[in-house]
Amino acid sequence: MAASASLRPPRLPAVPVPEQASSLPRLPKNRVAVAGRRRFATRASSNPGNVSIPKQWYNLVADLPVKPPPSLHPGTHQPLVHADLAPLFPDELIRQELTEERFIDIPQEVRDVYELWRPTPLIRAKRLEKLLGTPAKIYYKYEGTSPAGSHKANTAVPQAYYNASAGVKNVVTETGAGQWGSALSFASTLFGLNCEVWQVRASYDQKPYRRLMMETWGAKVHPSPSDVTEAGRKLLAADPASPGSLGMAISEAVEVAATDGDTKYCLGSVLNHVLLHQTVIGEECLEQLEAVGVTPDVIIGCTGGGSNFGGLAFPFMREKLAGRMNPQFKAVEPAACPTLTKGVYAYDFGDTAGLTPLMKMHTLGHGFVPDPIHAGGLRYHGMAPLISHVYELGFMEAMSIKQTECFQAALQFARTEGIIPAPEPTHAIAAAIRGALECKRTGEEKVILIAMCGHGHFDLAAYDRYLRGDMVDLAHSDEKLRESLADIPKV
Numbered sequence: 001m002a003a004s005a006s007l008r009p010p011r012l013p014a015v016p017v018p019e020q021a022s023s024l025p026r027l028p029k030n031r032v033a034v035a036g037r038r039r040f041a042t043r044a045s046s047n048p049g050n051v052s053i054p055k056q057w058y059n060l061v062a063d064l065p066v067k068p069p070p071s072l073h074p075g076t077h078q079p080l081v082h083a084d085l086a087p088l089f090p091d092e093l094i095r096q097e098l099t100e101e102r103f104i105d106i107p108q109e110v111r112d113v114y115e116l117w118r119p120t121p122l123i124r125a126k127r128l129e130k131l132l133g134t135p136a137k138i139y140y141k142y143e144g145t146s147p148a149g150s151h152k153a154n155t156a157v158p159q160a161y162y163n164a165s166a167g168v169k170n171v172v173t174e175t176g177a178g179q180w181g182s183a184l185s186f187a188s189t190l191f192g193l194n195c196e197v198w199q200v201r202a203s204y205d206q207k208p209y210r211r212l213m214m215e216t217w218g219a220k221v222h223p224s225p226s227d228v229t230e231a232g233r234k235l236l237a238a239d240p241a242s243p244g245s246l247g248m249a250i251s252e253a254v255e256v257a258a259t260d261g262d263t264k265y266c267l268g269s270v271l272n273h274v275l276l277h278q279t280v281i282g283e284e285c286l287e288q289l290e291a292v293g294v295t296p297d298v299i300i301g302c303t304g305g306g307s308n309f310g311g312l313a314f315p316f317m318r319e320k321l322a323g324r325m326n327p328q329f330k331a332v333e334p335a336a337c338p339t340l341t342k343g344v345y346a347y348d349f350g351d352t353a354g355l356t357p358l359m360k361m362h363t364l365g366h367g368f369v370p371d372p373i374h375a376g377g378l379r380y381h382g383m384a385p386l387i388s389h390v391y392e393l394g395f396m397e398a399m400s401i402k403q404t405e406c407f408q409a410a411l412q413f414a415r416t417e418g419i420i421p422a423p424e425p426t427h428a429i430a431a432a433i434r435g436a437l438e439c440k441r442t443g444e445e446k447v448i449l450i451a452m453c454g455h456g457h458f459d460l461a462a463y464d465r466y467l468r469g470d471m472v473d474l475a476h477s478d479e480k481l482r483e484s485l486a487d488i489p490k491v
Contacts, residue, residue, distance in 0.1 A: 048291035053111055053118045054283040057276045060314040060386065062102035063321050068389035069360040072347060077491055080357055087258050088265040090166035093159065096273035104276060106158070113157045113190060117146045118280065122288040125450075127416035129436070136439035138432060139294070140452040141285045141312060142419065148213070150422065150454030151308050152183035152268055155277035159266045160187035170194040170263040172256045174224065174249030176304070176380070177203050177424065178210025179454055180268030185219035198224040198232075198252045201244035209458045224249035231255050231353040245369045246305075246380040251353035258355065269305025270350060270359075270384045278311025281451070286315055294447055296327045298435055301451030302427040303331040303340065303398070306384030308453040317395060327449075329396035331387070332427040334406075336474040339364055339383045340391055340398035342481065347491040350382060358491060361388040365484025378424055381484070399431060402473040406430045407466040410456070422454040423462055 061067060070079035085094045096104060106114075125138040143151035163171055171193050175181030181197040188195035197219050204211060204223040211221045222228055224244045225235035231251040235242055242248070250267075257265035267274055289296065299316055301309035309331050319325045333340055340362050348363040350356035361382045368381040383391075390396055406423070409430035414420045421429060428450050439446050456463065465471045 047119050048122060048288045051119050051284055051287040051291065053114050054106065054280050055111070056103040056105055056283075058279040058283060058315050058318065059099065059102055059104065059272075059276055060310075060317060060390070061100050061272070063318050064389075064393070065321075066389075066393060067100070068386055071360070071385065072358040072491065074349065074354065074356065074358055077358065084357070088254065090162050090168060090264060092162045092165070093273050096276055097271055106280075107161060110158045110161050113161075113187070114154075114280070117153070119284045119288075120145050120281070122285055123417070125413075125417050128413060128433075131412060131416050132433065132436050132440065134436040134440040135443060135445045136436040137294070137445065137447045138436060138450065139289070139296070139447065140417075140450040141281060141288075142452045143281065143308075144419065144422075144452065144455035146183070148179065148183040148186050149457065150179040150183065151278060151281060151311060151451075152180045152454075153186060154280050154311065155268065155274045155307065156180070156183035156187040156266070157190075158277050159274075160184065160191045160193055163264050163266070164191035164193055166264075168193065168262070168264045170196065170260070171266050172196045172253040172263055173198070173266045173268065174246055174253045175199045175203075175210075175214075175268065176246050176249075176378075177422070178207050178214065178458065179422070179424075181219065181221065182210060182213045182217070184266055184268070185214040185217035188219065189217045195219040196253075196256070197221045198226060198249040200224055200246060200249050201242060204244075206461055207458050213458070222252075224252050226252060228252070229255045231355070235352070243369070245352065247350070247352035247366055247368075247382075250351035251355055254351060254355045255353070269307040269380070270361075270382065272384075272386055274307050275310040275314065275384055275386055278307045279314050281308075281311040282313065282315030285312060285449070286319070289449075295325050296449040297446040298328045298330060298432075299449045299451075300330045300332060300428045300431050300435070302378060302424045302453065303333050303383065303387065304337075304378035304380045304424065305382070306331075306387040308424070308451050310384060310387055312449075312451040313396070317390070320395075330431060331391070331396060331398045332431045333398065333400050334378050334427065335400045335402045337364070337378060337380065338400040339381065340388075341400045343381075343383070344485060344488070345388060345392055346488050348382060348488050354489075358489060359385045361385045362391065363488065364481060365486070365488055367487050368481065368484035378427070401427050401430050402475070404466070404471055404473050407463070407471060409433050410463075411466075419452070420456045420460075420463070421452065422456040423459050425451065425453045428452070 146153040225232040343362040406426035410426040
């Protein structure tokens, strides 16, 4: 879809320990990485092979031997058609959601914005390897260089572009930790859209600077549940002290979009078109690894809704299906919200109020409210249907890790690699450290690739709790899980 010249965004102007942590090393001086941070002076090292920004997104559905089950209309339980989604999304995003085409061209207007931070760096974690004493080689694809600080901008930009191209004036969305809300706020201001965000209450209170970031880019932000929507008012009546959840925030945003003809809904994870946009991560990484002659043995990413994991993993899955490599894929989720490892594979709503289509996915039940862990972006009751399908096919593994182990891993990473990770990718780092230590035990020289989806500069309150020894491990309640699973629709 070609856009008018007015949709081409302008160039942005240049802008002149507790006992458990005491044994960790301090940041080394004069750090030099094999593929270091993205700086103009070190472009060649941060981007092996001088990889360019991909010109196409990749759709894994095209190459799967068994196609995923269709999403269903919540009223008729019939497979969704284009018209069912028209109240929420512009035509081109609906087409991308339903298509089985292998590749989708990335509009030049989107690539122009991607140039602000892409290609993102691929970095070998040599100092972490040394700390662990492992023969494994650890690489991480770092998405924290985007203006919003995470991978979420990879889909926020095209979603804003397609909405603006369709003449939409207002977009609404939900956000957990605030990374998605920040990314959509940034993209909306570039394409002249009004943006309204419902942020999960627990994260709204924990991370005020994320709210300020969204407001700086012009967004209006509400804590969720709120008194702005009917769904929010019902939730507050049932529990005035509710910490909120992504499912609740989705209900509020979808309600507004469905009842306002000038407004469309944007989603930061879960749906096929979102995972499609995120494949710029894996496509770049394939070329970067090829440039240094490396093939990964294990690919690890955190999972909440699944866009970060899918964005890195799906292009590599294509290569595995074609017989060109044979990596393992490991999704890591919080023990307090173990969707893949403890949920059921069933049709369920994507939101708490039951306003969305029914999706075949791993779910804890749309009424499940996770405990307020610090990885707010992973507090979702469901999983991307495409990732759930791939998991059911046996193409990947899943595991859950408690948050104190994740933050211990985060300090090891920060004090060797220099980057303070967001709470979400600390799950992948913890799993990678487990794998690296197993390689130390066995002597295997595996190549471990981590999806490092963002920085934790707005999450320092969580680090403060850990460093003071105040962080506790939260686990899901079996009773609460049984109750929420009992409410899953019978399809």
